[in-house]
Amino acid sequence: MKKLNLAKLALVTSLSILLFNCEKDSEDFIEANQNVTAKNAHVCIEKWDTNQSKAASLKAKQWEPGQTIRVKFLNGNSYVQSKVRQYAVEWESYANLKFEWVSSNSSANIKIGFKEGQFADDGGSWSYLGTDSNNYSHSMHFGWFNNNTSDTEFRRTTIHEFGHALGLIHEHQNPVAGINWDKEAVYAYYAGPPNNWSRAQVDNNLFRRYEKNVSNYSVYDPKSIMHYPIPAEHTTDGVAVGNNSRLSATDKSFIATIYPGTNTGGGNCDGVSEYNSNASYSVGDKVTYQGTLYQRTSSGWNNLGACDSTPVDICSGVAPYNSNASYSVGDKVTYQGTLYQRTSSGWNNLGACGS
Numbered sequence: 001m002k003k004l005n006l007a008k009l010a011l012v013t014s015l016s017i018l019l020f021n022c023e024k025d026s027e028d029f030i031e032a033n034q035n036v037t038a039k040n041a042h043v044c045i046e047k048w049d050t051n052q053s054k055a056a057s058l059k060a061k062q063w064e065p066g067q068t069i070r071v072k073f074l075n076g077n078s079y080v081q082s083k084v085r086q087y088a089v090e091w092e093s094y095a096n097l098k099f100e101w102v103s104s105n106s107s108a109n110i111k112i113g114f115k116e117g118q119f120a121d122d123g124g125s126w127s128y129l130g131t132d133s134n135n136y137s138h139s140m141h142f143g144w145f146n147n148n149t150s151d152t153e154f155r156r157t158t159i160h161e162f163g164h165a166l167g168l169i170h171e172h173q174n175p176v177a178g179i180n181w182d183k184e185a186v187y188a189y190y191a192g193p194p195n196n197w198s199r200a201q202v203d204n205n206l207f208r209r210y211e212k213n214v215s216n217y218s219v220y221d222p223k224s225i226m227h228y229p230i231p232a233e234h235t236t237d238g239v240a241v242g243n244n245s246r247l248s249a250t251d252k253s254f255i256a257t258i259y260p261g262t263n264t265g266g267g268n269c270d271g272v273s274e275y276n277s278n279a280s281y282s283v284g285d286k287v288t289y290q291g292t293l294y295q296r297t298s299s300g301w302n303n304l305g306a307c308d309s310t311p312v313d314i315c316s317g318v319a320p321y322n323s324n325a326s327y328s329v330g331d332k333v334t335y336q337g338t339l340y341q342r343t344s345s346g347w348n349n350l351g352a353c354g355s
């Protein structure tokens, strides 16, 4: 394949996805009108391990840095499985974790179902948090994926659910989130389809914020993949949040602080070779081309975005130490260019910022 063809193909692919999105209603992401899509977005339901109190530490649900997490599919056709796998692995670029994709009859940590067969009645998308996944034979679910789903939607929901599986909570429930909800408007909206939620469910899924001492809170990030979309009509100040479908800069740096030690340096193109017209590529292979990262699909190349050579800074998103604040075990601060984490007896030095 000639370089020109690659560029053309990428352009045609992106155009066709755009057109497809414009024709389709519901969950798809249309950058030009985020507020409209925010109003129609499917949102995920947070799952809690009912054997434990909700006050149980979210930090306790994290995997070990460097761990290999075994993942399997319980059902679903090869296409939807390949899409989940294609997007889930984006986390591996920033977290010091590896996914091992095992067959359906193998033991696994994360067990994924789709809305069909034995799970045909579950139209929601959800995941248990972190290592809670170990306790369930069906730990993650995609309730609206099928062969007609757009890549944007596959990316948005897959990365979001895997965020939960890595222990991340919803960003709008970040202890430091400052969203001025128009609560009655939100209750009214979520009372309707496809959610049909009670006021209590809305309280739980949207308004409840986590305690600082149970969460890995960082600065509030409205661009986070873990944020629900919020239309302007749902806030008293008209502030809206789009249907985020990519990892934000803070998502990348934050997951790197939870699972430190990855040696990629955080650059999404690090270790990826330049496209070679004489090479043959398989689905899933990545190349760089004119400063952009592409991944091979069954029909062409998927544009994964511009190469970002900025290394992930372990201190990114972490607030400086404030002598007037009170800190809980697990809280992180920066102080004189170094990252520290609060322990029961003092502060643990996690290393210099910028590394």
Ligand SMILES: [Zn+2]
Binding pocket: 044, 045, 046, 160, 164, 170
């Ligand atoms: Zn969620």
